Each structure stands twice: as C-alpha cells, then as structure tokens.
Amino acid sequence: MSENIKVDVHHITRVEGHGNIKVNLEEGKPDVVEWQVPEAPRFFEAMVVGREYHEVATITSRICGICSVGHTLASLKATENAMGIKISETTTVLRELLKHGETLQSHILHVGYLVTPDLLRVGSVLPLIKTHTDVVLLVTKIHRLSNEFCDIVGGRTTHPIRARVGKFSKMPDKKQLVSLKERLVESVSDLKALAEVVKSLAGELPDFTRETEYLSLTNKNAYAFYEGDCITTDIKAPLPISGYKEIVNEFIVPQSTAKYGKFNRESFMVGALARYNNNHTQLTDLSKSVAEMLGLNGVCYNPYMNNIAQVVECVFAVEKSIECIDWLLAKDLKVEDDFFEVKAGSGSGSVEVPRGILFHEYEYDDNGLCVNANCVIPTNLNHNNIQLDFEKMVPEMKHLGEKELQFRMEMLVRAYDPCISCSTHYLNIEFK
Amino acid sequence: MGAKPKVAFFDFASCEGCQLQIANLEEEVIGLAELVDIVEFREILTGKAPEYDIAFIEGAITRDVDEKKIKDIRSRSKVLVALGQCAVSGGIPRLKNNNPSLDNVKKMVYGDKYNMPHLDTYPTKAVNEVVKVDLYLPGCPINNKEFLRFVKEISLGIMPKLPNYPVCVECKLKENECLFDLGQICLGPLARAGCDAICPSNGVPCEACRGTVDNPNKNAMHEILEKYNYTVEEIKRKINIFGVDPEVKK
Numbered sequence: 001m002s003e004n005i006k007v008d009v010h011h012i013t014r015v016e017g018h019g020n021i022k023v024n025l026e027e028g029k030p031d032v033v034e035w036q037v038p039e040a041p042r043f044f045e046a047m048v049v050g051r052e053y054h055e056v057a058t059i060t061s062r063i064c065g066i067c068s069v070g071h072t073l074a075s076l077k078a079t080e081n082a083m084g085i086k087i088s089e090t091t092t093v094l095r096e097l098l099k100h101g102e103t104l105q106s107h108i109l110h111v112g113y114l115v116t117p118d119l120l121r122v123g124s125v126l127p128l129i130k131t132h133t134d135v136v137l138l139v140t141k142i143h144r145l146s147n148e149f150c151d152i153v154g155g156r157t158t159h160p161i162r163a164r165v166g167k168f169s170k171m172p173d174k175k176q177l178v179s180l181k182e183r184l185v186e187s188v189s190d191l192k193a194l195a196e197v198v199k200s201l202a203g204e205l206p207d208f209t210r211e212t213e214y215l216s217l218t219n220k221n222a223y224a225f226y227e228g229d230c231i232t233t234d235i236k237a238p239l240p241i242s243g244y245k246e247i248v249n250e251f252i253v254p255q256s257t258a259k260y261g262k263f264n265r266e267s268f269m270v271g272a273l274a275r276y277n278n279n280h281t282q283l284t285d286l287s288k289s290v291a292e293m294l295g296l297n298g299v300c301y302n303p304y305m306n307n308i309a310q311v312v313e314c315v316f317a318v319e320k321s322i323e324c325i326d327w328l329l330a331k332d333l334k335v336e337d338d339f340f341e342v343k344a345g346s347g348s349g350s351v352e353v354p355r356g357i358l359f360h361e362y363e364y365d366d367n368g369l370c371v372n373a374n375c376v377i378p379t380n381l382n383h384n385n386i387q388l389d390f391e392k393m394v395p396e397m398k399h400l401g402e403k404e405l406q407f408r409m410e411m412l413v414r415a416y417d418p419c420i421s422c423s424t425h426y427l428n429i430e431f432k
Numbered sequence: 433m434g435a436k437p438k439v440a441f442f443d444f445a446s447c448e449g450c451q452l453q454i455a456n457l458e459e460e461v462i463g464l465a466e467l468v469d470i471v472e473f474r475e476i477l478t479g480k481a482p483e484y485d486i487a488f489i490e491g492a493i494t495r496d497v498d499e500k501k502i503k504d505i506r507s508r509s510k511v512l513v514a515l516g517q518c519a520v521s522g523g524i525p526r527l528k529n530n531n532p533s534l535d536n537v538k539k540m541v542y543g544d545k546y547n548m549p550h551l552d553t554y555p556t557k558a559v560n561e562v563v564k565v566d567l568y569l570p571g572c573p574i575n576n577k578e579f580l581r582f583v584k585e586i587s588l589g590i591m592p593k594l595p596n597y598p599v600c601v602e603c604k605l606k607e608n609e610c611l612f613d614l615g616q617i618c619l620g621p622l623a624r625a626g627c628d629a630i631c632p633s634n635g636v637p638c639e640a641c642r643g644t645v646d647n648p649n650k651n652a653m654h655e656i657l658e659k660y661n662y663t664v665e666e667i668k669r670k671i672n673i674f675g676v677d678p679e680v681k682k
Contacts, residue, residue, distance in 0.1 A: 040444060040445040040553070043540070047527035066448070117478075124473075126465055140459055169634055170633075257550060
C-alpha cells in the first residue's frame with residue numbers, strides 16, 4: 001500500500017533568494033517532484049548596455065551581495081580581456097587575497113549560520129545563541145574576521161570599492177595587513193575547533209549519492225579560485241573559458257526564472273564539492289587532513305558533502321591568504337597609474353565564487369561603452385542538478401514520511417548554498 | 433512600545449546585500465535580539481508572523497505578484513522602512529527602465545523565449561510608488577551602524593532622521609584630496625552623507641548611492657562643473673546608476 005505524499009515549501013528559508021519545493025505522490029496520478037525558482041528577474045545584461053566600461057563592475061557587483069567580490073572580479077577580468085589590458089602581479093595577488101576573503105566569509109556564513117541549525121534541528125541560529133553559545137561565538141568570530149578581511153583589502157565588505165579595471169584604487173595599509181595575518185594565523189585553531197564541531201554533527205548529513213558531472217576551474221599551478229580553464233569529471237583535457245557557452249549550454253524552463261545548464265550529462269554540479277572533486281590533490285596538507293577527518297576522501301557523489309567541502313576550503317583559504325599577505329608585505333604597495341587604452345573588443349572572464357564557476361562576458365565599442373553582456377551564474381548551473389537529485393531522493397526517502405522528506409529536501413537545497421538573487425532571485429518548496 | 437517590538441525583513445528584486453549587512457553585525461545581532469523580536473527573516477530563519485511593528489523592505493518592485501505581496505505586508509505593518517537603495521529609489525534594478533522597450537530588455541536576457549508568462553516584469557518601481565513608506569534607510573549597501581540606530585530609535589518611539597548634508601562634508605573631515613582635483617567627476621557635492629565618504633576615501637568617486645540631500649546646492653555644483661570643465665549631462669548620467677532622479681528633486 002502506498003502513502004500519499006505532499007510537500008509544499010513556498011520560499012524556502014535560510015537560503016539567499018526565493019525557491020519552492022513541490023512534491024505530490026498520489027495513487028493513480030503522475031508524480032510531481034519539482035524544484036521551482038520564482039525569483040524576480042532583474043535583467044542585468046540589459047542594464048549594463050550603454051554604460052561606460054568602468055561602471056560595469058559597479059553594476060554587476062549588485063547581482064549578488066554575498067558573492068559581490070566574485071562578480072566584481074569576473075566582470076573586471078572580462079572587461080580587461082575585451083580591451084587587452086594586462087594587470088600587474090601585485091594586482092593579481094591582491095585580487096586572489098580578496099577572493100580568499102570572500103570564500104571564507106561566504107562559507108562560514110553558510111555552514112555556521114544557515115546549515116548548523118539543520119544539523120541541530122532548529123529553525124535558525126538564534127536559539128543556538130542560548131543552547132550552543134560556544135559554537136555561535138566561534139562562528140561569529142571567524143565571520144567577523146572574514147568581513148574585516150574584505151574591508152581591509154577591498155575597502156568594503158559587500159560590493160568592494162577598490163578593485164577597478166586594471167588596478168586597485170587604494171592599497172591596503174601594511175599595518176592592517178600585518179594584524180590581519182596575525183589574526184588569520186590564530187584563526188587556524190578556531191577553524192580546527194569548528195571542524196571538530198562539524199565532525200560531531202556530520203552524522204546528521206543524509207547518506208545519499210548521485211553521480212553527476214562536476215564542473216569547475218582548474219589550474220596546473222594551484223587549486224583554482226581566481227584563474228584557470230574549465231574542467232569537468234567527464235572530460236580529459238581542460239577547455240578555455242572563452243568557449244564557456246558550449247560548456248554551460250543554458251536553457252529556459254517553465255518552473256524557473258533562472259536559466260538551467262547541462263554539458264555531457266543531463267545536469268552538472270558546480271561549487272565547493274565540484275572544485276574538490278576536480279582539484280583536491282592540490283589542497284594543502286592541512287586542508288587535506290581536515291577533509292579526511294570529515295569523511296571526504298577523494299571524489300564524492302553525495303551533494304550534502306558540499307557543506308563539508310566548504311569547511312575544507314575555509315582552511316585552504318586561510319592558509320593561502322597568509323601566503324598572499326607575506327608576498328604583499330615584501331613589496332612596495334603603491335596605487336598604479338592608469339596605463340591602458342580604452343578600445344573596442346569583446347572578452348570573457350571567469351572566477352570560482354563560493355557557489356561555483358562564474359562567467360561574465362562583455363562587448364565594448366570604441367568609446368568603451370558596453371554593447372553586449374552575458375553573465376552565467378553558478379546557482380543557475382546547479383538548479384537542474386537539484387531537480388535530478390530530488391527525482392532520485394524522493395523514491396529513496398519517501399518511506400521516512402512527509403515531514404522528514406521535506407526536511408531532507410530543504411537541507412539538500414541548502415547544501416548547494418544557492419544564491420538565487422544571483423541566479424535571478426528565488427526558491428520555494430511546495431509539496432502538493 | 434511596551435513589549436519587544438516585532439521586527440520582520442522582506443526582500444524583493446535586490447542582491448540581498450543589505451540584509452547581509454545586518455547578518456554582518458555579528459555579536460550585535462545577538463544584542464539586537466534582546467531589544468526586538470525578529471519574527472520573520474527568511475534569509476536566516478524559519479518562521480512567520482501575522483503582524484509586525486517594524487517591517488524592513490529590501491528590494492525594488494518589478495512584478496504584479498510582488499506588488500500584491502508588498503501591499504499585504506503594508507496592511508499588517510505599523511512602521512514600514514525602505515531598506516537600501518533598491519527599495520528607496522529602485523536602485524540598480526531601475527537601470528532597466530532606461531531602455532525604452534521592456535520587450536527588448538527581456539529579449540536581451542531570455543532570447544526568443546522572452547514572452548513566457550513566468551518571465552513577466554514591469555518597469556522597476558521604488559517601494560513608495562506602490563505603498564506608503566514611513567522611513568527611508570538609503571545606500572548600496574546600507575550602513576549597518578545606521579540600521580542599528582534606526583532600530584533603537586524606532587523602538588524608543590523616536591523617528592530617525594538622515595544626515596542632510598553632502599558627502600563632501602564627510603570627505604573633507606577625512607582630509608581626502610578632492611577627486612575633482614585628481615581629474616575625476618564625483619557626486620559628493622550633491623549626495624547625501626552618512627556613509628563616511630567611503631568611496632572617495634578609497635579613491636573612487638561618489639556615485640550618490642544614498643540619493644541626494646533634500647535641497648542640493650545646484651549653483652555650487654554648476655560652479656564646480658564649470659571650473660573642472662564637465663557638463664550637466666555627465667552628472668545626470670552618473671547619478672542615474674543608483675536610480676536617483678536626474679532632475680535632483682526630492
């Protein structure tokens with residue numbers, strides 16, 4: 001005898017943006033299992049047309065508050081590629097540092113404030129202030145550090161100010177860099193403590209696997225965040241990012257204002273787990289040991305483990321930030337003069353944002369006015385994969401009952417750390 | 433207010449960066465939770481409430497479905513605050529309105545599928561173009577210290593006020609070199625202060641992301657434009673980024 005199952009989550013909570021989950025399993029009726037994205041679309045690609053090249057990153061940064069560093073950097077890289085602008089090594093290192101700051105900030109926010117309540121089965125971090133004070137204070141301490149980190153390097157935590165086309169408009173103060181480094185060194189033990197907490201709760205992550213294609217940047221010199229080519233678990237050799245359209249193959253579906261994507265399979269996954277699956281051999285020793293401690297031992301097909309891959313990347317980001325700061329402290333940091341010529345051209349740029357690979361592409365006219373734009377957002381790229389995970393998990397987990405099934409579906413969506421504003425803006429669960 | 437005020441947060445078309453500024457208050461959020469009851473804040477907690485003493489609205493209104501939702505929130509809220517520039521003026525999402533054809537805007541993003549019903553959109557509106565707004569907390573993103581001040585003052589029954597002097601004042605206090613002297617066009621003389629001149633202090637001209645002061649000194653602005661050889665058109669173009677009325681009216 002089969003039980004009728006209905007799940008209806010309208011605007012799932014503890015995610016950025018709006019999404020719905022809808023499940024209806026009823027005897028004699030076709031099954032409904034749907035991930036819907038009803039976010040209000042904002043039409044960024046149309047908004048930047050006609051704007052000057054130096055305004056474009058200011059505008060596209062506003063695609064997403066949480067990934068504003070990543071959007072700024074992808075945008076600047078695309079503009080620089082369009083105009084053939086080569087940036088200095090100092091600018092590159094500053095951008096890498098800023099990127100690591102964002103990775104730490106976003107992952108800690110997600111794992112600490114948004115996922116931990118699931119692992120402890122409460123509605124938010126607020127009740128944990130009383131019941132798990134130490135954990136909350138640990139998370140806020142690391143999160144505060146990561147925010148001040150982005151402030152010191154980018155001039156502002158959200159929507160960085162100093163990262164400009166070709167250069168930084170102001171250099172970080174060396175005294176602040178020294179103190180930032182000291183705090184980052186100290187934070188390693190905080191992150192280890194956090195990893196222990198996560199380890200004690202990791203049993204709450206459902207045991208669910210579905211092999212898919214994992215897409216990320218890759219770089220032979222480093223675990224890629226700022227620079228690289230595209231790689232997936234289904235291809236042998238990396239592909240240049242200039243051919244991104246043939247990789248992401250975006251398409252439009254009726255249940256979503258965000259576009260979906262696919263490459264060699266019906267769907268792919270991007271984000272921390274995809275980066276880990278493609279590039280884990282390039283992690284530092286410490287971040288590898290944290291991965292092992294948390295049960296990540298090489299390629300993993302459990303999407304819930306994206307949360308764990310984020311913890312691993314926090315450790316990695318802190319270690320790499322310390323290296324970047326050491327490099328910068330040995331240099332004479334001065335604002336560079338404008339050195340490039342504004343000219344017509346088109347170009348694309350890509351970085352790994354916390355939620356996965358991000359592409360911006362622009363075309364400019366002779367006056368440096370934007371004539372065409374395209375932005376491919378990682379959360380979009382994951383929507384199709386979430387849908388297919390749902391289709392596999394619902395039959396596997398429906399015996400647990402409606403309530404538990406709904407909980408695990410919401411938890412799955414959160415594991416992807418969707419940024420639906422980015423992807424257009426939306427997430428609900430409806431079980432009908 | 434006797435009992436702790438019930439506070440809720442809602443978001444429409446935006447990057448949710450202003451709510452993020454609130455999450456970024458860290459330990460101060462814990463203090464805030466002592467002062468007020470946060471009853472709805474979808475980005476960080478699960479829960480709903482029937483009515484609100486203070487509703488903070490992030491984002492611009494771009495669809496009929498959202499217009500219905502904001503009207504419903506308004507009917508259940510004592511004080512409604514437009515949180516951040518998207519809500520205050522339409523902000524960045526208002527750039528869409530620069531294009532005379534909404535169909536073209538949709539085609540640029542969704543191609544030949546642009547007419548699918550769920551992709552519907554109308555010209556971006558600020559929240560006060562749809563419902564009555566009691567208070568404005570401008571900025572892109574907001575200054576989270578100003579947010580804390582707003583919550584404290586509203587809780588004490590005081591109507592918070594915004595600084596009504598230009599960014600130039602804060603910039604001069606910080607002893608920054610004037611960006612006009614460095615060959616850049618800056619909106620500091622018109623723009624509403626309260627950001628601590630954060631952009632000029634980082635070497636980037638002000639873009640008036642907090643809108644303008646109530647009665648901007650247009651004559652002074654004209655003199656500056658003349659002195660540095662810029663046109664009014666250049667100012668209008670720039671002030672348009674954050675959805676501020678180019679005619680510089682309140």
